[in-house]
Amino acid sequence: MTPPSSAAPAPSDDGAATDAREHATDPPPVVRATDVTKIYTRGSDPGRIGRLLGRPDAPKVRALESASVAIEPGEIVGLAGPSGSGKSTLLHLLAGLELPTEGTVTFQETDLESLSTRQRTRLRLEHVGIVFQHFHLLESLSARANVALPLVELGVRKRDRRERAERLLERVGLGDRTGHRPGELSGGEQQRVAIARALVTDPTLVIADEPTGELDTETGRRVLDEFERIADDRAVVLASHDRPTLEIADRIVRLTDGTIRGDDET
Amino acid sequence: MGGLRAALGRLRVAGGITVGQLRHHRLRLGLAIIGVGLAVLAMTLLAGVGMGVLETGEQQFEAADRDLWVTAGETRLTPAGGGGFENSLTDSRSVAAEMEGQDGVANAVPLAFETVYVGTDSDGDFQTFIGTGVPGTGSIVQVSEGERLSGDPHYAEGSYDGERTNEVLIDEETARALDIEIGDTIHAGGSLAAARNNEFTVVGVSPTFERMLGAPTVVMPLSELHQATGTTQTEPATFITITVEDGADTDAVQTALSESHPEYEIRSNQEQLEAVLEEQILVLAAGGALIVLALVAGVALTHTLLTLVIFQQRAAFAALSAQGISSSLLVASVVGQGLAIGLIGGLVGLVLTPPAVELLNRIAAAVVGFDGLVQTAPEILAAALAVAIVIGTIAAALAGWRVSRTPPLEHL
Numbered sequence A: 001m002t003p004p005s006s007a008a009p010a011p012s013d014d015g016a017a018t019d020a021r022e023h024a025t026d027p028p029p030v031v032r033a034t035d036v037t038k039i040y041t042r043g044s045d046p047g048r049i050g051r052l053l054g055r056p057d058a059p060k061v062r063a064l065e066s067a068s069v070a071i072e073p074g075e076i077v078g079l080a081g082p083s084g085s086g087k088s089t090l091l092h093l094l095a096g097l098e099l100p101t102e103g104t105v106t107f108q109e110t111d112l113e114s115l116s117t118r119q120r121t122r123l124r125l126e127h128v129g130i131v132f133q134h135f136h137l138l139e140s141l142s143a144r145a146n147v148a149l150p151l152v153e154l155g156v157r158k159r160d161r162r163e164r165a166e167r168l169l170e171r172v173g174l175g176d177r178t179g180h181r182p183g184e185l186s187g188g189e190q191q192r193v194a195i196a197r198a199l200v201t202d203p204t205l206v207i208a209d210e211p212t213g214e215l216d217t218e219t220g221r222r223v224l225d226e227f228e229r230i231a232d233d234r235a236v237v238l239a240s241h242d243r244p245t246l247e248i249a250d251r252i253v254r255l256t257d258g259t260i261r262g263d264d265e266t
Numbered sequence B: 001m002g003g004l005r006a007a008l009g010r011l012r013v014a015g016g017i018t019v020g021q022l023r024h025h026r027l028r029l030g031l032a033i034i035g036v037g038l039a040v041l042a043m044t045l046l047a048g049v050g051m052g053v054l055e056t057g058e059q060q061f062e063a064a065d066r067d068l069w070v071t072a073g074e075t076r077l078t079p080a081g082g083g084g085f086e087n088s089l090t091d092s093r094s095v096a097a098e099m100e101g102q103d104g105v106a107n108a109v110p111l112a113f114e115t116v117y118v119g120t121d122s123d124g125d126f127q128t129f130i131g132t133g134v135p136g137t138g139s140i141v142q143v144s145e146g147e148r149l150s151g152d153p154h155y156a157e158g159s160y161d162g163e164r165t166n167e168v169l170i171d172e173e174t175a176r177a178l179d180i181e182i183g184d185t186i187h188a189g190g191s192l193a194a195a196r197n198n199e200f201t202v203v204g205v206s207p208t209f210e211r212m213l214g215a216p217t218v219v220m221p222l223s224e225l226h227q228a229t230g231t232t233q234t235e236p237a238t239f240i241t242i243t244v245e246d247g248a249d250t251d252a253v254q255t256a257l258s259e260s261h262p263e264y265e266i267r268s269n270q271e272q273l274e275a276v277l278e279e280q281i282l283v284l285a286a287g288g289a290l291i292v293l294a295l296v297a298g299v300a301l302t303h304t305l306l307t308l309v310i311f312q313q314r315a316a317f318a319a320l321s322a323q324g325i326s327s328s329l330l331v332a333s334v335v336g337q338g339l340a341i342g343l344i345g346g347l348v349g350l351v352l353t354p355p356a357v358e359l360l361n362r363i364a365a366a367v368v369g370f371d372g373l374v375q376t377a378p379e380i381l382a383a384a385l386a387v388a389i390v391i392g393t394i395a396a397a398l399a400g401w402r403v404s405r406t407p408p409l410e411h412l
Helices: A013-023 A045-051 A087-094 A117-127 A143-153 A157-173 A187-199 A217-233 B002-024 B026-061 B094-101 B153-160 B172-178 B191-199 B209-213 B222-228 B250-260 B269-279 B281-311 B313-320 B327-368 B376-406
Strands: A031-041 A060-071 A078-079 A103-106 A128-131 A204-207 A235-239 A253-258 A259-265 B070-071 B105-119 B128-133 B165-170 B184-189 B199-205 B217-222 B241-244 B265-270
Touching: A031 A087, A045 B153, A060 A087, A060 A103, A060 A259, A078 A087, A078 A217, A087 A204, A087 A253, A128 A187, A143 A157, A143 A187, A143 B002, A157 A187, A157 B241, A187 A204, A187 B026, A204 A217, A217 A235, A235 B172, A253 B313, B002 B026, B002 B327, B026 B222, B026 B281, B026 B327, B026 B376, B070 B250, B070 B269, B094 B105, B094 B172, B105 B172, B105 B191, B105 B217, B105 B222, B128 B172, B128 B209, B128 B222, B153 B222, B165 B172, B165 B184, B184 B217, B209 B217, B241 B250, B250 B265, B265 B269, B281 B327, B281 B376, B313 B327, B313 B376, B327 B376
Parallel strands: A078 A235, A078 A253, A128 A204, A204 A235, B128 B217, B165 B199
Antiparallel strands: A031 A060, A031 A103, A253 A259, B070 B241, B070 B265, B105 B128, B105 B184, B105 B241, B165 B217, B184 B199
16 A cells, blocks of 8 residues: 655745755655654543543643654664653554654655544555564464465465465574464564564564563574664664664664653664 | 455455464363353253243143133132142032033032141151142042042031041152151141141052142042141132043033133133233242343353453454554454354253253252253254354454454553
């Protein structure tokens, strides 16, 4: 699916117009967050009756405050910061898993807010690969079936699904484990299956939330090698507070208390 | 065409996920199936009890081999002691004689059920039983062991000065309760004093009234029951039972008797059963409540089980949903699980039903003397299976829909 195009705002002054001309040949960022703020409600809303009965409004938590970041094709960006700093929130916003309370997130120049939930789901299917800290593979399916599952949604034929899944598992070093179920694989192998699943639709953006959080140092290193290999021409965003994980990043965005405190190339 | 092929392909994958999830989580699958099976079993047994009450009652009336039943007023059970029907039909012998004189009536027999105290020793403990009085030799009473009653000479045309037989028939439950057998003596009467003064000898065993009433009984000549309960002046009876002559039209006899005796209710077996049941509204309400409860419990249990099964998979489904797998594919796989668990659990419940019915019937026969108290019918079994399948599928679909509607991050 090609993201529906959104009308880009017209440059408002000469300087901006010049800037736009200078970058006309640059490929646009894969995803861009502009002044995004995310506020969560803790607990349930009391509703009208609850308010009449004097139930206080649920407390709000400001997880992210006016954050702006652009992810270019081919780069690996690390999101660093302590727990509760807003890394995961920013990651989820970039992946279209959530919408910001304020600000905009554009994916290949499409404002995600303009898409319906179904369209955003389809966009993730076609353009975003996600790797979770806890792998989240279907225990009942083989590694090959887990990897091939997203292709079902794209209407890919069974034989092609199988071939593509096996090729990717081969690429992540699990060519001889394609028929094994997750329970028969080590943590590192499961994470590599998850990486293969994230890549199977050939996404332009791969996001990973603490991808080595469940792995020992050696296994984590091998998984990070995979991330370096897959970067090629796609963008990778890793959220972690683990130094070795962040070392593979081309750029590190540092967050503290929901605010971006730094955006530095490594 | 391509769209159809894609849809079929997705359905196959959903089916594959369904089978995979079921096969992989065998313990969970087994427990869910057992749970649904028990829900179905509860439904079939409780509904079977309700049906059995009606069927058994009708069979007992049929087994009495009477054509018509005459009552005066209500035929409700009295609350006292071991029970008994309201004996509101007074001067029963005269009324029976009048009715026996009408065309088409072969015989008219008054039957009285009274609560009596019974004990094996005049100075010992007494228990309450249903004392049944029958006229003559009690030809309507089936004797399985020993001898019939020898007659009712004590009545002596209403003078009550004829010789007493002091004979009783008992049933197996009474024999067990009192630890007595044929040849033993017992004391029986409408009051403790009367019981101490009236000694009877057990001459035979009869299951007739135990089956009819579902309670232990002692059967004695009608006059001796009236004497033992102090009711010789009014000669009350619970019913007058009428057998029509061979070839006579039962409906016509019923109509003629109703016209000649408008003060009495004259009913067929079916009408009498309905009349008894109508007056036992609490029993009916309890039976109906049991069936409704069975249904509600079955639905609730099945729904809860399937919801739990699906919710245990929510993290994996949320991860797939986050990756762009559509909710329809996930819901389809979940519906497949609900359908499979509902179907297999339902079949397990149906397979367990016959032995459970047999077991309950044996217990019921041993404890209360009713045979076939729990009965099943194809309609009950089909309804229980349908509930398991439909509710299982709907519950799973709802749970899957809720999981798919929840933002995936809430489950990750």
